[in-house]
Amino acid sequence: MQSTVGPASYIRQRDVIETIGQHAKKFGQKALIIGGKTALSTISEKMLRSLEENGIVSNTEWYGGESSWTEINRLIQLVESVGPQFLIAAGGGKALDTVKAVAYATNLPLIAVPTIAATCAAATQISIIYNDEGIFTEISRRSKAPDLVLVDTTIISHAPVRFLIAGIGDTLAKWFESRASSQKSVPTALVRTAVKIANELYLILLEFGKSAIESARNRQVTSALNDVIDAIILISGSVSGYGGDACRTAAAHAIYSGLTIFPEVHETYHGEIVAFGILSQLVLEGKEDSEIRELISFYRQIQLPTTLKDMGIVSLTEEQLQQFGSVAVEIEDMANMPFTVTPEMVIQAVIQADSLGTECK
Known part of the structure; x- marks a missing residue:
């Protein structure tokens, strides 16, 4: 019997994104941040500042808009080109599922930063896969449970309420x-x-x-x-x-x-x-x-x-x-x-x- 119950570590608190560098430095000094456009625009400034203060160099990339094999494979190639020591996923379920699949394929540590409380994607070992048009195709086990989940309640409380309702x-x-x-x-x-x-x-x-x-x-x-x-x-x-x-x-x-x-x-x-x-x-x-x-x-x-x-x-x-x-x-x-x-x-x-x-x- 083998079971992965959830992420290795879960931290939920106000403004935790401002301290992400302190938590991330144990994974290395070079990160690739992948996330949704809205999520990245919301948290990038505070996140990048904290990473830099802790000596972590980072690159940022949009996840592509769909949790599809097209985007996952594109990002795997990007990881191989950039050579990060760990990944940071930011956004909603599709963004997180995409990066979980990338982390699995590249065998890299993963920090998940859900910016909305709409699904349990941040805490599971599976990825929900769609085609490029947004039609569901499969539940993939080629996915990794995050090593760390950081839940910033300030960010989530400022997100559109409809996401929380959907999460319920x-x-x-x-x-x-x-x-x-x-x-x-x-x-x-x-x-x-x-x-x-x-x-x-x-x-x-x-x-x-x-x-x-x-x-x-x-x-x-x-x-x-x-x-x-x-x-x-x-x-x-x-x-x-x-x-x-x-x-x-x-x-x-x-x-x-x-x-x-x-x-x-x-x-x-x-x-x-x-x-x-x-x-x-x-x-x-x-x-x-x-x-x-x-x-x-x-x-x-x-x-x-x-x-x-x-x-x-x-x-x-x-x-x-x-x-x-x-x-x-x-x-x-x-x-x-x-x-x-x-x-x-x-x-x-x-x-x-x-x-x-x-x-x-």
Whole structure:
């Protein structure tokens, strides 16, 4: 048995980016910083100053906009040309996943600096890969868990609140998906622990989610915001870290991946689409409408999407629905469901979830 539960080290505090050089110097004196354009423009000045003060020479590069093999391979060549001793990844999930794949290929230490709390990408050993057009293609194990994660709560509290809301949506899925996927696995100590953690995450988000969002809207770092940030970035990642494929993802993420074939949803964040995927999964599992409506009520309070229209999909033809259903069942996440799922079942689940979401508006 081998397991990587999460990053080697995790530090969450105000203005920690101003001390990154002190933490980074143990990895070497030459860094390559790779990240999103917004992230780099937000943190570059303070980060570069701290690195320089600690004798670290650095270069900066945009990750390319998609977590695709095209960009990963380009960056691998850049690393080989520049010759850094370690990598720093800055930004959201796609930027972090891209650099995690680069770090794996080049066998370099990695510091992750998530500038939003929208996914658990900073704390996992997998990378979500898309094609150059933003359509999901695979979950890659050719990826490295960061050696250090630095979470600057000042930066995250100043990011658009919608990212935090999306992060709550993505993290809610840990409970619903692990509850389903663990049914077909051996209930080992690791799997049982992972499911318990996932359930606790669900309860934490119900309890502190609204307060954390309000804190972020006011740009205040509160205990509720700290708890939700840790839940989204670190604790969420530990569920798949402990449980592995038995507790990673299921129908909610498969439905998310299937929906990415439609350009209309490309302006909707990962966690927002996953949140709708949860509703669809609950329908797929035959859960009571009352349970689904209760979750929809929470979604409405924190502004997560409850309908296809909320994600920009106004109408779908029969051909598009069939294409979506066929894609969704082929996603490896769907194989984690404790029963066989057909395209028709997925289509009907999404239609019914959309109907329930519309009724509850």
